[in-house]
Amino acid sequence: MKKLCIVFKQPPHGTAHGREGLDLSLLSASFEQEVSLLFTNEGVLTLVKDQDPESIGAKDYIATLGALPLYEIDTVIVCEQSLLELGLTESDLRIGVSVINSELISGHLNDVDEVIVF
Amino acid sequence: MILHLIQSSPEQSSALKTCLRYATENDCILLSGNAVNSLLNKEWVRQLKTHKVVALQEDVHARGLTNLLKDTKLVDYDDFVSLSLKFNKVISW
């Protein structure tokens, strides 16, 4: 079993990066890889509550985040600094996450076997 | 020990910004493609100063930046391969 960290650094919608990252996450998890997710920069906007992507013709892959526990993806990390830069707090996010600082994130990136950035 | 690969300019992508947030002093940052342009920008140069940075010679040369980036360590594709093997992990940002 490999430890895989999938990084979301781009905002949701407008590009397929976020959806592709999430597809890869679920796929890897269903093949019993230990998957963790890291949301950084505008990627943290993926987690914001009350989104309505279908109203702009985008696929609602945000809803899929709710299934993460069923896929046993329990480590969802949010970059504290990115939240601050965007003026957000944890209460603006739709799922339970670990908000941690850059130093701890560096440690996590070192610990895992592979890091894949979207 | 991580080798961080940056391929686009900081004007195009948040790759460099994100990488700098998490890169540690044991890591190496390899700039290729338009990412070499960041070495012309004082602010990025300042932030890169605390890290080990190399740039892909071919991309620097193609952009006519060889003389402007005299202070940067340049590597060729063979060096790139050796670096990838030397580090535990490669992250392509």
Place this chain on the structure above:
Amino acid sequence: MIEFNGKQIETDHQGYLKSVNDWTPELAPIIAAEEEITLTEAHWEVVNFVRAFYLEFKTSPAIRVLVKAIGLKLGADKGNSKYLYTLFPVGPAKQATKIAGLPKPAKCI
């Protein structure tokens, strides 16, 4: 393509409905017949489950997740692949999602 109530319903080359919204419960036995399955209460329980899963999470569950989620919702005697394979011999995720009018799961056995 499925002909139903005088309407043409579009499917992909594997028989999955192109649009989730084209599905009605009456369509399920017709798709099931193509899969050589006669729907019983037990089948319906799973079909309704995967459809609800899709509508909530906008993704079709992969088999491992299906087993787990059904176990949580319907009990351990149903949340195991043996039980599900008895109902859907070719593959529970594959067949139940098809009968429920959902897209094929991204990766399923």
